[in-house]
Each structure stands twice: as structure tokens, then as C-alpha cells.
Amino acid sequence: MADDDGLLINFSNRKPAANKQGLAFRKKKSTTSTSPVVSKQAPVIKKPVVSTPVTNITTTSTTTTATSESVIPSNFNQSSNQLEQHQQEATSQKLVQGKSQVLSSIFTSNPYFRQPLAKNIKKKINDIPSNAPMADNTTFTGLGIDPDLCTCLNSKLGVQVPTNVQRKAIPTLLGPSRTVRDATIPDHDVDVVVQAETGSGKTLTYLIPVVNRLVAASTVTDDYSGFGDRTIGTVAIILTPTRELAQQVLQVLQKLVNVPRSQDIKRLHWIVPGLLIGGENKNKEKARLRKGVNILVSTPGRLLDHLENTKSFDVRQLRWLILDEADRLLDLGFEETLTKIIKLLNERTIADVKYQTSLSQKFWPAKRQNVLCSATLRDDVKHLAGVALDRPVFVSGNAIKEGIDDVEDHVEKYSTPNQLKQTYTITPAKLRLVTLTAMIRSCFWDAQRRKPKNSKVIVFLSCCDSVDFHYTLFGHAGSQDDDEEENDDDGEGNDDENDTMHKALDKIMGNKKKVTKKQTIDEDDDDKKIDPGYLTSELLNDVPVYRLHGDMDQKSRTRSYNLFSQSSSGVLLCTDVAARGLDMPNVDRIIQYDPPTDLKDYVHRVGRTARLGKAGSASLFLLPSEMEYIDILKAQDLFPESVTVENVLSTLTTKQDYHTPAQILQNKMEQFILKDEDNVMLARKAYWSSMRAYATHGSAEKHIFHVRKLHLGHMAKSFGLREAPSNIQVASKAKKKKVARQERMPGNKAIKKANPMKKRTYDHASEFAITSADSLPTGPTTRQKKKKRKS
Ligand SMILES: Nc1ncnc2c1ncn2[C@@H]1O[C@H](COP(=O)(O)OP(=O)(O)OP(=O)(O)O)[C@@H](O)[C@H]1O
Numbered sequence: 001m002a003d004d005d006g007l008l009i010n011f012s013n014r015k016p017a018a019n020k021q022g023l024a025f026r027k028k029k030s031t032t033s034t035s036p037v038v039s040k041q042a043p044v045i046k047k048p049v050v051s052t053p054v055t056n057i058t059t060t061s062t063t064t065t066a067t068s069e070s071v072i073p074s075n076f077n078q079s080s081n082q083l084e085q086h087q088q089e090a091t092s093q094k095l096v097q098g099k100s101q102v103l104s105s106i107f108t109s110n111p112y113f114r115q116p117l118a119k120n121i122k123k124k125i126n127d128i129p130s131n132a133p134m135a136d137n138t139t140f141t142g143l144g145i146d147p148d149l150c151t152c153l154n155s156k157l158g159v160q161v162p163t164n165v166q167r168k169a170i171p172t173l174l175g176p177s178r179t180v181r182d183a184t185i186p187d188h189d190v191d192v193v194v195q196a197e198t199g200s201g202k203t204l205t206y207l208i209p210v211v212n213r214l215v216a217a218s219t220v221t222d223d224y225s226g227f228g229d230r231t232i233g234t235v236a237i238i239l240t241p242t243r244e245l246a247q248q249v250l251q252v253l254q255k256l257v258n259v260p261r262s263q264d265i266k267r268l269h270w271i272v273p274g275l276l277i278g279g280e281n282k283n284k285e286k287a288r289l290r291k292g293v294n295i296l297v298s299t300p301g302r303l304l305d306h307l308e309n310t311k312s313f314d315v316r317q318l319r320w321l322i323l324d325e326a327d328r329l330l331d332l333g334f335e336e337t338l339t340k341i342i343k344l345l346n347e348r349t350i351a352d353v354k355y356q357t358s359l360s361q362k363f364w365p366a367k368r369q370n371v372l373c374s375a376t377l378r379d380d381v382k383h384l385a386g387v388a389l390d391r392p393v394f395v396s397g398n399a400i401k402e403g404i405d406d407v408e409d410h411v412e413k414y415s416t417p418n419q420l421k422q423t424y425t426i427t428p429a430k431l432r433l434v435t436l437t438a439m440i441r442s443c444f445w446d447a448q449r450r451k452p453k454n455s456k457v458i459v460f461l462s463c464c465d466s467v468d469f470h471y472t473l474f475g476h477a478g479s480q481d482d483d484e485e486e487n488d489d490d491g492e493g494n495d496d497e498n499d500t501m502h503k504a505l506d507k508i509m510g511n512k513k514k515v516t517k518k519q520t521i522d523e524d525d526d527d528k529k530i531d532p533g534y535l536t537s538e539l540l541n542d543v544p545v546y547r548l549h550g551d552m553d554q555k556s557r558t559r560s561y562n563l564f565s566q567s568s569s570g571v572l573l574c575t576d577v578a579a580r581g582l583d584m585p586n587v588d589r590i591i592q593y594d595p596p597t598d599l600k601d602y603v604h605r606v607g608r609t610a611r612l613g614k615a616g617s618a619s620l621f622l623l624p625s626e627m628e629y630i631d632i633l634k635a636q637d638l639f640p641e642s643v644t645v646e647n648v649l650s651t652l653t654t655k656q657d658y659h660t661p662a663q664i665l666q667n668k669m670e671q672f673i674l675k676d677e678d679n680v681m682l683a684r685k686a687y688w689s690s691m692r693a694y695a696t697h698g699s700a701e702k703h704i705f706h707v708r709k710l711h712l713g714h715m716a717k718s719f720g721l722r723e724a725p726s727n728i729q730v731a732s733k734a735k736k737k738k739v740a741r742q743e744r745m746p747g748n749k750a751i752k753k754a755n756p757m758k759k760r761t762y763d764h765a766s767e768f769a770i771t772s773a774d775s776l777p778t779g780p781t782t783r784q785k786k787k788k789r790k791s
Contacts, residue, residue: 104717104722105663106430106431106434106662106663106666106717107430107431107659107662107663109430109714110428110429110430110431110624110714111428111624111625111711112624113426113428113624113627115426115642115644127418127419128418128419129417129418129419129610129613129614130164130197130200130415130417130418130419131163131164131196131197131198131199131200131201131417131610131611131612131613132163132612132613133159133160133161133162133163133201133612133613134161134162134163134164134167138161138162138167139161139162140153140159140161140162140170140208142180143162143166143167143170143171143174143180144170144171144174144178144179144180144212145170145208145212146212146215146216146259147262148215148259148260148261148262148265149208149211149212149215149256149259151260152255152256152258152259152260153204153208153256156255156256156258157204157252157255157256159201159204162201163196163200163201163205163612164196164200165194165196165197165200165201165202165205165395165396166201166204166205166208168395168396169192169194169205169206169395170205170208170209171185172185172186172190172192172393172395173192173205173206173209173210173369173371174209174212174213175187175188175189175190175209175362175365175369176188176189176362177212177213177216177362177363186393189365189366189367189369190369190391190392190393191369191370191371191372191389191390191391191392191393192369192370192371192372192392192393192394192395193326193371193372193373193377193389193392193393193394193395194206194371194372194373194374194395194396195373195374195375195376195377195394195395195396196375196395196396197375197415197416197417197607198375198416198417198603198604198606198607198608198610198611199417199583199607199610199611199612199614200375200417200612201612202324202373202374202375203248203249203252203324203581203583204252205373206238206322206324206371206373207238207249207252207253207256208256210236210295210320210322211253211256211257211259211271211295213363213364214235214257214271214294214295214363215259215267215271216363217363217364218267218268218270218271219265219266219267219268220266220267220268226266226267226268227268227270227363229270230270230272230291230292230294231292231314232270232292232294232317233292233294233313233314233315233316233317233318234289234292234293234294234295234296234313234314234315234317234318235294235295235317235318235319235320235364236294236295236296236318236319236320236321236322237295237296237298237303237315237318237320237321237322237345238253238295238296238297238298238322238324239298239299239300239303239321239322239323239324239329239338239341240297240298240299240324240325240581241299241300241324241325241328241329241334241580241581242299242577242580242581242582243277243278243279243299243554243557244548244557244558244561244577244578244582245324245325245580245581245582246275246276246277246297246298246299247275247277247558248581248582248583249297249324250273250274250275250297253273253295253297254273257271257272257273257295270294271294271295272291272292272293272294272295273293273294273295273296273297274288274289274293274294274295274296274297275296275297275298276289276296276297276298276299276302276303276306277298277299277302278299278301278302278554279553279554279557280302280554282302282305282306285302285306285310286306286310286312286313289306289310289312289313289314290312292314300329300334300337300338300341301337303341304337304340304341304344307341307344307345307348308344315345315348315349316348316349316350317349317350318345318348318349318368319364319365319367319368319369320365320368320369320371321342321345321368321369321370321371322370322371322372322373323338323370323371323372323373324373324374324581325373325374325580325581326372326373326374326377327374327376327377327600328374328580328600345368349367349368370389370390370392372389372392375414375415375603375604375607376414376600376603376604413636413637414599414600414602414603414636414638415603415637416603416606416607416610416638417607417610417611417616419610419613419614419615419616420606420607420609420610420616420617420618421615421616421617421618421641422606422617422618422619422620422638422639422640422641423617423618423619423620423640423641423642423643424619424620424621424622424630424640424641424642424643425439425619425620425621425622425642425643425644425645425648426622426623426624426627426642426644426645427621427622427623427645428623428624428645428714429623429710429711429714429715429717429718430714430717430718431645431649431662432593432621432623432718433666433669433717433718433719433720434649434662434663434665434666434669435621435645435648435649436459436591436593436621437474437539437540437665437669438648438649438651438652438662438665439591439619439648440457440459440474440540440543440571440591441540441541441651441652442648442651443455443457443571443588443589444457444540444541444543444569445541445651447651452541454568454569455569455588455589456564456567456568456569456570456572456584456586456587456588456589457570457571457572457587457588457589457590457591458571458572458574458578458584458587458589458590458591458605458608458609459571459572459573459574459591459593460574460575460576460578460579460590460591460592460593460594460596460605461573461574461575461593461594461690462575462594462597462689462690462693462694463549463575463686463689463690463692463693464549464550464551464552464575464689465682465685465686465688465689465690466594466686466689466690466693467547467548467549467573467574467575468547468549468682468686469682469683469685469686469719470573470686471535471545471547471573472679472682473539473669473672473673473679473720474535474537474539474540474545474571474573475535475536475537475545476535476672477538477539477668477669477672477673478537478538478539478668478672531556531559533546533556533559533560533563534546534560534563534564534570537571539668539669540571543569543570543571544567544569544570544571545570545571545572545573546560546563546564546567546570546571546572546573547560547572547573547574548560548561548564548572548573548574548575548577548578549574549575549577550575550577560572561578561582561584564584565584565585568586572584576596576601576604576605578608579596579601579604579605579608580604581604582608583611584608586614587608587609587611587616588609588615588616588617589609589616589617589618589619590605590606590608590609590616590617590618590619591618591619591621592605592606592618592619592620592621593621594621594690594693594694595620595621595622595626595629595705597693597696597697597698597705598698599632599633599636599701602620602633602638605618606618618640619643620640623709623710625704625709625710626704626705628703628704629701629704629705632701632704646658649662652665666717666720669720670720670721670722672720673719673720673721674720674722680721683719683720683721684719684721686719687715687716687719687721690715690719691707691710691712691715694707694710695707
């Protein structure tokens with residue numbers, strides 16, 4: 001707060017009537033303005049600024065409205081006296097860090113918008129789970145899988161019968177080693193493209209055939225001595241876009257290769273799986289490669305590094321190259337790396353005749369088989385074909401088709417699991433933060449039984465800074481010592497007023513325990529404190545909050561991811577680094593607070609829930625200016641239902657009036673931000689990074705998501721900032737000047753500036769992370785990108 005002028009914003013002192021007509025109550029000139037605060041008079045607004053005519057309010061969702069049953073905790077209920085009291089207290093302006101501050105209402109000056117009519121929402125006809133295991137009599141043994149491997153699948157992974165995509169793709173991937181004949185499937189090895197819904201078991205779809213063929217190759221029979229030499233090197237490489245996904249695939253693989261030996265079958269067990277990912281010790285990886293890793297799971301950057309620099313990395317006998325989340329691997333940033341990888345593999349792979357004897361050749365594809373998997377393989381497929389594939393067979397949940405030209409007939413639309421319940425909430429910018437908070441809280445409240453419940457919620461945000469900001473906010477706001485500190489800071493204000501207000505807030509926020517020390521949130525904050533990997537959020541009724549993004553160090557990432565995966569209840573705040581492939585058990589709800597910059601990411605984000613036939617729901621936040629995005633979703637046969645902001649905010653109270661508790665909640669969060677300079681900086685950074693991230697929406701959606709359409713002041717409010725963006729910008733420039741000055745100081749080592757191009761590649765390519773405000777938009781222009789693609 002040091003650099004900015006005190007921002008004077010009008011605060012409505014009018015008791016918010018239960019305004020059924022819309023979200024806003026009009027701005028009113030403050031009548032209680034006291035020195036030193038100068039109140040800027042609000043313009044008289046002729047028509048209600050946010051009006052949601054009763055006739056247009058869509059209540060298609062099953063979300064409960066404000067009944068006494070649906071309201072979250074009892075400590076949110078206020079007596080009318082308390083409400084009155086709060087109204088009076090809230091009108092008082094005070095000094096925050098020596099600056100005049102006036103609280104502004106979140107319910108004024110919001111844009112007018114009409115809720116879509118319920119009749120425009122097409123309901124899903126078929127709610128039968130589409131990604132569950134088959135309910136007919138299909139079995140893995142029936143598909144030709146080794147009975148011992150089936151036992152292993154059952155005992156180690158709880159997998160008994162195949163899913164639809166497994167039933168379709170496994171026989172094709174078994175190729176000539178297939179023991180069950182099927183005339184419709186090629187009996188030679190072909191490249192395969194697998195497209196199936198999220199959570200339908202694509203990982204096992206490609207792992208089972210590879211392991212099955214290696215198990216067969218290691219089996220000693222009367223006429224075949226089996227293959228038991230680990231020095232064969234790497235025979236299969238599985239590439240994934242993120243480290244977490246690579247770790248997850250390895251975990252499944254490790255269980256799978258431990259196939260028990262039947263008494264009458266002799267097997268030479270030599271299948272050694274291994275992992276190569278960024279952030280890990282390269283020398284240890286080299287040592288493992290030297291010994292021989294037969295099935296390698298890796299992220300592209302680290303694989304290329306070892307291909308280029310590790311002499312003992314032997315890929316001469318490579319027979320499988322599997323690209324998990326293949327469309328993502330071909331996105332900007334990965335493409336170049338992948339092309340280099342494929343070029344090196346092409347140069348180094350030799351189909352050694354020693355493995356081509358008449359008996360063993362059925363276990364080993366004669367040449368490298370390429371397999372591509374994703375839930376969203378579409379027009380990219382043709383592009384991928386140019387890079388890696390040779391006339392692939394296309395397998396989806398619906399069809400098997402030979403030849404790439406027909407692919408588009410089968411993948412015109414992205415598909416999400418039938419049982420996934422999708423909703424959206426049109427939320428004016430000023431109401432975003434409080435609505436998010438209310439929505440998360442409602443996930444942990446059983447409205448029917450009227451008691452807290454366990455739930456697992458993932459909130460997707462557009463950038464790392466925003467994740468850090470919300471993590472700090474939810475993790476620390478609401479503790480009593482914050483309030484105490486704030487009271488101390490506010491020495492110049494009216495103590496009595498503050499005291500009463502804080503008491504009212506405590507009551508509403510449910511502050512039960514006295515927190516004496518802040519939990520550590522940052523590893524380098526204090527060396528002695530150990531980052532527990534999560535924060536317990538008082539603001540969210542003591543729910544643990546986790547975070548995951550690409551700017552975290554590898555240890556924290558792994559810990560945070562594992563903790564959330566294993567937890568029975570909690571909120572994970574993350575970037576798109578968690579959008580693809582991650583199989584976190586029992587996630588109930590996905591909240592897309594920032595809309596995805598690519599429609600494919602919508603499908604992958606919502607796919608973290610409703611996996612393998614389980615139920616799940618997903619909510620999307622949209623600004624009134626972004627409503628057209630619903631049409632884009634509809635064009636993909638995705639029909640989310642509308643849940644109004646009123647519905648969400650109503651869960652904060654038993655009373656008709658949800659404005660007051662919502663406003664108090666917002667004030668509480670703003671106070672937490674403003675009381676500490678670090679918090680203000682965090683909020684500003686998050687604000688700017690989010691704006692930058694917003695600018696990365698593709699040209700096809702630019703008419704919907706354009707920064708020019710945003711009300712920057714209102715957006716700032718959603719980061720708990722009471723400053724106009726120009727103030728923020730000035731502060732940011734001032735900081736840059738300060739850094740530049742420091743750099744010029746004699747004796748100071750010039751801080752090497754990161755090459756923005758490189759940074760962008762890093763952010764987008766490996767970790768899905770749009771990070772700090774300084775690091776982004778100097779990447780290639782659209783024209784440059786097109787030129788690059790052409791060449
Ligand atoms: N046939 C099966 N029976 C029971 N469970 C299965 C079966 N196949 C896979 N699973 C389990 O289903 C979960 C989801 O599988 P997986 O992660 O492979 O899905 P996916 O299709 O790759 O999803 P995404 O597109 O999100 O990556 C995993 O926990 C996996 O162990």
C-alpha cells in the first residue's frame with residue numbers, strides 16, 4: 001500500500017432490502033462520512049445496474065435456494081440486530097495502513113444481464129455412466145490377456161472387467177500376439193490412435209497389451225526359451241505432458257509388471273519400469289538407464305536431455321512409443337521437443353534380427369508401434385500423423401476405423417461422461433470472490449442432513465500467482481490474530497467501531513479457535529518451519545486447502561498432489577497442470593473459476609471428476625460479458641445448466657437477505673489483504689497475471705474473452721483490492737524502477753533477465769503455468785505461430 005494513493009470508494013449505507021429483482025442495490029450517497037475520509041459521490045444510476053428479472057431467473061439447477069436447510073453453518077445466521085449493527089459498522093470508513101479507505105458494496109454498479117431461459121437448456125437424455133466398466137460378459141481373458149496378468153489386475157488394481165475403450169483397443173494393440181481371433185481387427189501391428197472420454201481407463205488400455213506381450217516374451221515354453229535379458233535396454237517409452245501424470249503412470253505400471261508366476265509356467269522376470277522427469281536428480285536417472293530400464297515413463301524435456309546426453313541410454317530395440325495426452329504433447333512448446341525426440345529415436349532404433357525369429361516376432365512389433373491417447377484428439381490428429389504415425393487405426397468409445405482420413409467423422413464433438421452434471425454461474429466481477437467462497441463452502445455442507453460433509457473439490461485458476469493468492473487468502477484470512485493485528489494497525493481509526501465489527505465478523509465467519517501463530521505457507525519464508533503441504537482454512541470452515549502449479553518446487557508439488565489425492569476431504573487450488581490425466585480418487589466437484597483458454601481444457605478439467613462411472617459435478621464461472629461461451633459449449637453438445645449467483649450466495653444465510661453476509665465476507669477478505677503489504681503485493685501480482693492469462697484466449701474466442709471487455713476495477717475487487725487498476729499499475733511500475741535501480745547499484749550483480757520467449761515456452765510447454773506478470777506475453781505472435789507451423 002505504500003505507493004498508492006488512498007482510494008476513496010463510496011460505500012452504501014443503505015440497508016439492503018431483500019431485492020428479489022436483482023443482485024444489486026443502488027449506490028447511495030454516504031451520509032455518515034467522517035474525517036479524514038472524503039467520500040466520492042456515486043453517480044446516480046438510472047436503471048438497476050444488475051437486474052435479473054424474476055421471470056428470467058433460471059433455476060434449472062437442483063442447487064437449493066435459501067431455505068433453513070440449505071444454509072451452511074449455523075454461525076452464519078444473524079439476528080436482525082446483528083445485521084443492523086453490521087450495517088452501521090460497515091458504513092464507517094477507516095484508515096488502512098495510513099490511507100483513507102472506504103468500503104464499497106459488491107452489489108452496486110454491476111452490469112445488467114439476463115439469465116438464459118430454462119427452456120433453452122437441453123437436458124442430457126442419457127444419464128447412464130458412459131465410462132464405467134462393461135456390464136456385459138466381456139472379460140480380459142476373453143480379449144486374450146494372460147490369466148496371470150488378469151489376476152494381477154484384479155488383486156493389485158481392483159480391475160475385473162474392461163471398459164468400453166479397453167474392449168475395443170486392447171485386441172488391436174495385441175497385434176499378432178493376439179490369441180483370440182477377430183476378423184475385423186488387423187492381425188499385423190499398426191499405429192493406433194485412442195480417443196475416449198476422461199476416466200475411461202486409457203492408461204490401462206495401452207499398458208496392458210505392452211505388458212502382456214512382454215510377459216509372453218519372457219515365458220519359457222517347450223519351443224521357446226523366453227527372453228530374460230534386461231540389457232535389451234528400453235523397449236517402450238511412454239511420454240506424458242506433466243510430471244505428476246508420469247509418476248501416476250509409473251505407479252500403475254509397477255503394479256502391473258509384478259505378474260505372479262503360476263506353478264506350471266516358467267517366466268523370466270526382467271521387466272523393469274523407470275521414470276525420467278524434470279526436477280529429479282539427473283545422475284541417478286543416468287545410473288538407472290545404464291543398468292537398463294525396459295519401460296520408461298517420461299516427460300518430453302527430460303527424455304530429450306537423456307537422449308542427447310546419456311550415452312548408455314539404449315533405445316536400439318524400442319518397439320513402443322506411446323504419447324499420453326497426445327494432443328497436448330503437440331501443443332506449442334512441446335512440438336519442437338517432440339520432433340527432435342522422434343528424429344533421434346528414428347535414427348537410433350534398429351529392429352535387431354535377433355528378436356525376429358519366427359516364434360518371438362509375434363511378441364515384438366517388427367517396427368516401432370506408435371500409440372496416441374487423449375480424450376480430445378480431433379483435428380490435431382492429422383497434424384500428429386505427419387509427425388509420428390503411419391496410417392493409424394483409430395479407436396474410440398464408438399468405433400474402430402482404419403486410416404486417418406476417416407478420423408474426423410468420429411471426433412466431431414468432444415464428449416464428457418454422461419453422468420457428469422455440469423453447471424455455470426454468470427457472476428459479475430465484483431461478486432466473483434465471494435461467490436467462489438460461498439460455492440466452496442456449500443460443497444462441504446450437507447443441506448439435507450444439515451451438517452458438514454466430506455468432499456473433494458478442485459478449483460481451476462488461470463495462473464500460478466492466482467493460485468498462490470487464493471491459497472494464502474483462504475488459508476490465512478479468518479484467523480483471529482489477523483483481526484487482532486488489524487485492530488492494532490488501525491490505531492488511528494475508531495476502536496469501538498472496529499471492535500464491534502470484528503465481533504460481528506467473528507460470529508459470521510465462525511472463528512472458533514484462537515490461532516496464535518500463522519502457519520507457514522512458503523518454503524523460503526522460514527527455514528525452520530516445514531511446509532505441511534496444505535493450510536487449514538477457517539474461512540472455509542476448517543477445510544484443508546492444497547495447491548498445485550508449475551512454479552512450485554518439485555518436492556512441494558509431489559507432496560501437495562499426494563496429500564490431496566489421498567485425502568478424504570479438501571480443496572485443491574491449481575492451474576491446468578492438474579487438468580490432464582491425473583486420477584485423483586473420489587473428486588466430487590470441479591470449479592472452473594477462470595474459464596479455460598482452450599475448449600479441450602474444459603473437457604479435461606471437468607474430467608477430473610465423474611471417473612469410471614462415478615458421479616460428479618462441475619461448475620463454470622462466467623462474467624456477464626462471457627455468456628456467449630455457453631453457445632460454444634452447446635455446439636459441442638455440452639449443455640451446462642444455469643445456477644444463479646443468488647442461489648450460491650443464498651447458502652450463506654437463513655434469511656432472505658444474502659447481501660449482508662456476502663458483503664461482510666468480502667470485507668473480511670479485503671481487510672485481510674489490505675492489512676499486510678505482502679498480501680497486497682500478492683493480490684496485485686495475481687491480478688496482473690490473471691489479466692495476462694486472460695489475454696491468451698485463442699482467436700476463436702477472442703470476441704468473448706477480450707481484456708477490453710473487462711471492467712478492470714471490478715476485476716481488482718475480485719482479488720480483494722480496493723484500488724483502481726491504474727494505482728496498481730503505478731505501483732508495479734514503481735517496483736520495476738526500484739529493481740532497475742538496484743541492478744545498477746555498484747557491486748550488485750546484474751540480475752540476468754530471463755529470456756521471455758524461453759520463459760513462455762517453459763510455462764506453456766512443460767507445466768501449464770502462466771506465472772508472473774513479467775513473464776508472459778512476449779511470446780510468438782499468431783502470425784509467427786502460423787509461419788512456424790507452415791515451415
Ligand atoms: N476396467 C477397469 N475396471 C476398474 N477400474 C479401472 C478399469 N480401467 C481403469 N480403471 C481405473 O480407472 C481410473 C481412471 O483410469 P485412467 O486414469 O486411465 O483414465 P483415462 O481415460 O486415462 O482418463 P483421462 O482422460 O482423464 O486421463 C484409474 O483409477 C484406473 O485404475
